[in-house]
């Protein structure tokens with residue numbers, strides 16, 4: 001039995017009420033589906049006096065096309081469950097890699113509860129921290145991210161390198177998503193942050209979210225040119241488990257065909273440190289056909305060279321590094337299947 | 339410990355009870371309402387033994403705050419046979435689990451039944467083994483090796499939706515279609 005620490009629960013019904021509660025209770029925490037924060041509280045990684053639940057906030061439970069700007073955007077409310085995101089026809093049509101990633105999170109039961117807003121704001125994970133308090137004591141009293149002052153992954157390290165383990169995040173970054181925040185301490189009381197700028201290389205505070213902020217929606221610009229995208233995840237079992245390595249790929253093509261020529265490409269890897277990694281120096285992949293074996297070779301080589309997993313989640317880092325390259329190559333090959 | 343009053347709907351009945359505000363739905367079910375069918379296994383989302391339905395969706399009671407469960411209809415394994423429309427006895431899934439020996443120690447069974455019932459209700463047709471595997475991918479069983487569980491769920495769907503000529507077919511279809 002794992003007991004939660006004592007806290008009060010607030011059940012606001014509007015976004016404004018959530019923002020007011022966050023302002024008045026600086027040490028309160030948001031709970032959406034609860035599938036990340038409740039295990040962490042059961043493990044005593046935090047003991048907030050109050051949880052602000054989003055369960056009753058209907059405004060966050062929408063998904064719609066918005067054509068009011070320059071192009072059209074798909075706007076996904078932060079309270080949509082991962083099941084809803086993965087099964088939604090608009091997501092499947094325009095952002096198949098997001099539907100795939102959302103559908104690969106944990107298990108069907110957890111996807112019925114967990115939200116996309118919670119997946120975006122998922123805490124970083126580490127084999128030394130996502131354990132019971134008792135377990136951590138046996139290790140000599142925790143680490144920087146719990147009750148200790150050392151790091152077991154990088155001895156002598158002063159910076160926590162716990163892993164960004166969300167399945168959706170690499171995809172959201174690769175698709176140019178924008179995070180809509182409210183409750184911001186600026187004049188407008190809100191801001192839009194590109195997903196690529198939302199994360200920081202610090203496992204203790206790995207997003208730029210301000211304490212008073214709530215994510216209300218994720219805005220995804222619809223593709224204006226042919227695009228093929230993929231998400232690949234390797235985990236111990238095919239269900240329930242967090243990714244050991246993950247990569248999101250996006251190829252912008254001159255035509256939607258396996259022989260389409262690559263005009264732009266974005267590759268984002270997760271489960272390294274606290275910040276997802278944008279793979280760079282991919283210029284020599286441009287101009288190649290999607291079906292060209294040289295393309296998958298170049299991209300998986302760059303991924304292997306630039307992405308260095310750490311000993312922060314299960315399985316040895318060098319093995320995970322190899323598997324990341326393997327999964328990248330296979331994902332590209334699968335994109336040329338028809 | 340500060341207790342707060344909860345107004346829940348469980349297995350079709352309105353239930354009021356006081357419980358500490360930080361308790362999970364699983365704790366309230368087991369330690370306030372004596373509904374001990376839902377099991378407390380890992381208590382952190384890994385095993386599915388605590389699976390109940392809220393508004394027809396299978397979810398984990400160990401990661402649901404009791405306070406937030408007030409928003410919907412909770413259904414536990416007790417409600418599978420207690421539901422008025424199923425008053426003739428056990429649910430076709432329970433019957434199939436019995437016939438196929440799909441429960442050994444039985445600890446995982448209540449959660450699996452609740453996940454499987456949601457699958458049958460949503461598919462409203464005979465299910466494939468792959469569909470069962472996918473729907474039960476969050477429910478661990480340490481005894482059976484899963485084969486008999488899958489056999490039983492497919493069999494139950496055939497009884498309910500298939501051409502089995504089984505006498506109970508029509509009644510069962512109503513039960514699961516509820």
Ligand SMILES: Cc1cc2nc3c(=O)[nH]c(=O)nc-3n(C[C@H](O)[C@H](O)[C@H](O)COP(=O)(O)OP(=O)(O)OC[C@H]3O[C@@H](n4cnc5c(N)ncnc54)[C@H](O)[C@@H]3O)c2cc1C
Pocket residue numbers: 029030031032033034035036037038039054078079082104105106107110113114115116117118119120121122123165166167168213214215216240241242243382383384
């Ligand atoms: C057994 C198990 C396996 C799992 N496997 C995976 C996996 O494979 N892949 C994966 O990605 N995740 C996995 N998870 C983690 C989790 O289930 C998902 O990431 C889920 O999407 C979290 O969403 P939630 O709504 O439940 O978040 P919550 O737990 O409610 O919240 C998570 C964090 O985000 C904050 N938050 C939530 N909503 C908002 C918002 N709107 N604005 C600002 N902050 C917010 C909360 O304060 C909290 O810090 C797993 C969890 C379990 C228990």
Ligand code: SF4
Pocket residue numbers: 125126127128129143144145146150151152153154159160161162203312
């Ligand atoms: S990376 Fe180091 S400090 Fe961070 S959680 Fe792991 S052991 Fe703790």
Ligand code: FES
Pocket residue numbers: 377378379380381382383384385386387388389398399400401
């Ligand atoms: S007890 Fe809830 S998932 Fe294990």
Ligand code: FES
Pocket residue numbers: 440441442443444445446447478479480481482
């Ligand atoms: S029958 Fe024992 S755990 Fe499934």
